[in-house]
Amino acid sequence: MQIVIASGKGGVGKSTVTASLLYLLKDEYRLIAVDADAEAPNLGLLLGVTEWEEEREHVGAKIARINTETCIRCGICQMRCPYECIYVDDEGNYVVNELTCEGCNVCGLVCPVPGTITLEQVRSGVIRKATTKYGFPIISAQLDVGRPESGKLVTEEKEWAKQIMKEQNLEHMIVDSAAGIGCQVIASVGGADVAILIAEPTPASLSDVQRVYKVVQHFHEPAYLIINKADINPGFTGLKEWAEQEGIPILGEIPYDSAIPKSMSMLRPFIEAFPESKASQAIREIAEVIKQEIIK
Amino acid sequence: MQIAISGGKGGTGKSTVAINVAVELAKRFKLILADLDVEAPNDHLLLGVELQNEEEVNQFMPKFDYSKCIKCRKCAEVCEEHAIITLKDGTPFLMPTLCSGCRACEIVCPVPGAIQEGSRLIGHTYVTPTPYGFTLVTGKLREGEERSMPLVVAAKKRLKNLDYELLIVDTAAGTGNTVSKAIEGSQLLIAVTEPTPLGIHDTELILQLGKLMGIETWVVINRADLGDVNEVYRRAEKYKAKVIAEIPYSENIVKTYVSGTPIVTTDYPEAEIFREIAERIYEFLRG
Numbered sequence: 001m002q003i004v005i006a007s008g009k010g011g012v013g014k015s016t017v018t019a020s021l022l023y024l025l026k027d028e029y030r031l032i033a034v035d036a037d038a039e040a041p042n043l044g045l046l047l048g049v050t051e052w053e054e055e056r057e058h059v060g061a062k063i064a065r066i067n068t069e070t071c072i073r074c075g076i077c078q079m080r081c082p083y084e085c086i087y088v089d090d091e092g093n094y095v096v097n098e099l100t101c102e103g104c105n106v107c108g109l110v111c112p113v114p115g116t117i118t119l120e121q122v123r124s125g126v127i128r129k130a131t132t133k134y135g136f137p138i139i140s141a142q143l144d145v146g147r148p149e150s151g152k153l154v155t156e157e158k159e160w161a162k163q164i165m166k167e168q169n170l171e172h173m174i175v176d177s178a179a180g181i182g183c184q185v186i187a188s189v190g191g192a193d194v195a196i197l198i199a200e201p202t203p204a205s206l207s208d209v210q211r212v213y214k215v216v217q218h219f220h221e222p223a224y225l226i227i228n229k230a231d232i233n234p235g236f237t238g239l240k241e242w243a244e245q246e247g248i249p250i251l252g253e254i255p256y257d258s259a260i261p262k263s264m265s266m267l268r269p270f271i272e273a274f275p276e277s278k279a280s281q282a283i284r285e286i287a288e289v290i291k292q293e294i295i296k
Numbered sequence: 297m298q299i300a301i302s303g304g305k306g307g308t309g310k311s312t313v314a315i316n317v318a319v320e321l322a323k324r325f326k327l328i329l330a331d332l333d334v335e336a337p338n339d340h341l342l343l344g345v346e347l348q349n350e351e352e353v354n355q356f357m358p359k360f361d362y363s364k365c366i367k368c369r370k371c372a373e374v375c376e377e378h379a380i381i382t383l384k385d386g387t388p389f390l391m392p393t394l395c396s397g398c399r400a401c402e403i404v405c406p407v408p409g410a411i412q413e414g415s416r417l418i419g420h421t422y423v424t425p426t427p428y429g430f431t432l433v434t435g436k437l438r439e440g441e442e443r444s445m446p447l448v449v450a451a452k453k454r455l456k457n458l459d460y461e462l463l464i465v466d467t468a469a470g471t472g473n474t475v476s477k478a479i480e481g482s483q484l485l486i487a488v489t490e491p492t493p494l495g496i497h498d499t500e501l502i503l504q505l506g507k508l509m510g511i512e513t514w515v516v517i518n519r520a521d522l523g524d525v526n527e528v529y530r531r532a533e534k535y536k537a538k539v540i541a542e543i544p545y546s547e548n549i550v551k552t553y554v555s556g557t558p559i560v561t562t563d564y565p566e567a568e569i570f571r572e573i574a575e576r577i578y579e580f581l582r583g
């Protein structure tokens with residue numbers, strides 16, 4: 001099956017918890033991990049991956065370029081670009097800002113001088129594969145700086161993962177999604193069998209997890225909630241109340257542990273670095289519930 | 297004048313820095329804070345205000361008039377998003393969630409009126425007065441929508457009609473083109489990071505972006521006592537970025553964060569660090 005882990009908000013511990021869950025599930029199941037946070041991929045680091053076995057370039061993005069030799073400086077392209085990505089440089093040339101262009105080609109269609117604006121394929125990022133020291137493979141994507149947000153990159157990642165699952169006869173794909181609710185998240189959530197949401201008891205995290213839950217609902221996937229840093233904001237009941245109202249089962253609560261950043265520096269899953277801590281205890285219990293309730 | 301606050305990775309404390317610096321600098325400038333993290337806008341929650349003056353952001357979407365359409369497939373061929381599919385006989389159909397509203401299809405359609413003006417709600421923008429003497433502008437993408445770029449552009453358009461001396465932009469996480477769109481026009485970029493390998497890795501990307509955009513970049517290290525700050529200094533130096541502050545992990549910061557009270561309005565000792573960051577920015581802007 002395919003399990004997606006999402007939070008809406010960054011920094012609530014999604015990848016930290018995911019790495020520990022992978023560690024706890026690896027002995028019983030044949031897994032593959034997919035880091036779908038292409039703008040800030042971290043899962044590989046958390047699993048101690050330092051070298052990648054295979055790297056594939058992704059040339060999905062398109063960027064417009066203006067030939068200043070033939071351009072008659074009429075300014076039509078600038079007027080019509082829906083995302084205001086064309087500017088005039090110090091010499092009066094019309095130039096496409098390659099760090100913001102969406103590659104829609106509207107400028108190319110409206111330019112009166114044929115061939116002056118061309119849409120060029122550029123690299124949008126890379127997708128990498130490694131085998132973790134825990135035995136299971138991981139696929140991870142990295143978007144290049146300034147490229148259009150790419151759900152396509154995530155879709156391709158998942159395709160590759162599916163292929164490896166077939167080749168190696170693996171059972172479950174665990175997808176660590178990006179923050180937010182945009183195309184990367186939609187590509188992560190789409191096609192999953194189950195969504196595990198991670199939130200902390202703060203108004204900001206509640207607001208963001210509510211938003212990502214709407215995306216999950218859109219795909220009619222069952223959802224579960226893990227409350228991380230459960231004790232940082234005593235008295236805040238909003239998160240649990242919301243889960244109850246929506247009928248989202250809570251898999252468990254993980255207390256805040258200041259050793260977590262230390263485990264990140266050690267590049268090891270928290271559960272492995274500090275197996276005796278309270279947070280690890282909680283994660284172990286959650287893994288048990290996942291085995292019984294979700295991966296049946 | 298415009299400055300941007302970003303972080304590479306999510307959850308580094310970017311919004312905490314943004315709102316506190318805004319509260320301080322509002323004493324000196326007519327100020328607007330723009331929350332352009334349109335997928336997860338939280339600045340209003342950190343400021344303890346409710347979003348106001350909602351405006352819809354509607355995006356163009358082709359509506360086919362099949363009585364006029366000659367089934368030439370041009371619209372489908374030109375659509376870079378592959379949002380238009382055609383039946384065997386060439387009849388075009390739209391898959392609305394893929395459409396980015398760029399109008400390329402409308403531009404190439406040879407038959408006047410075959411593509412009509414349709415529209416779809418993709419999110420909202422808000423202009424919210426705060427009790428701290430500045431205005432908060434927020435963009436919020438609708439759930440289920442894929443593209444945040446049009447919303448960032450819409451929020452920036454709404455900003456153009458407002459009057460301010462200083463604009464502080466709070467961006468989304470990451471370094472994709474919506475983040476560069478949010479940062480565009482800034483004189484200063486402040487990257488908020490954590491001294492963990494993950495934080496450092498993602499900060500390197502935002503420093504790269506700052507360099508590509510030719511914007512002076514500073515680094516603020518949050519939760520500085522939870523890792524090795526030396527590595528952050530080394531990376532910053534590589535990109536000629538100054539590290540201007542170290543914020544320790546503090547329960548007081550967490551407390552004010554969750555209660556929607558900017559820490560600079562309290563007597564907690566940590567407030568001083570944020571005031572100093574604001575002071576540094578003030579000096580920079582005065583030149």
Ligand code: SF4
Nearest residue numbers: 081101102104105107
């Ligand atoms: S391709 Fe589209 S986004 Fe890029 S410059 Fe041309 S019109 Fe603007």
Ligand code: SF4
Nearest residue numbers: 071072074075077111
């Ligand atoms: S529309 Fe074409 S000719 Fe006119 S300014 Fe743009 S690139 Fe130059």
Ligand code: SF4
Nearest residue numbers: 375395396398399401
């Ligand atoms: S507006 Fe742009 S994205 Fe939408 S259908 Fe037309 S060409 Fe495709």
Ligand code: SF4
Nearest residue numbers: 365366368369371405
């Ligand atoms: S371009 Fe116009 S006429 Fe041709 S298929 Fe599309 S809508 Fe119909």
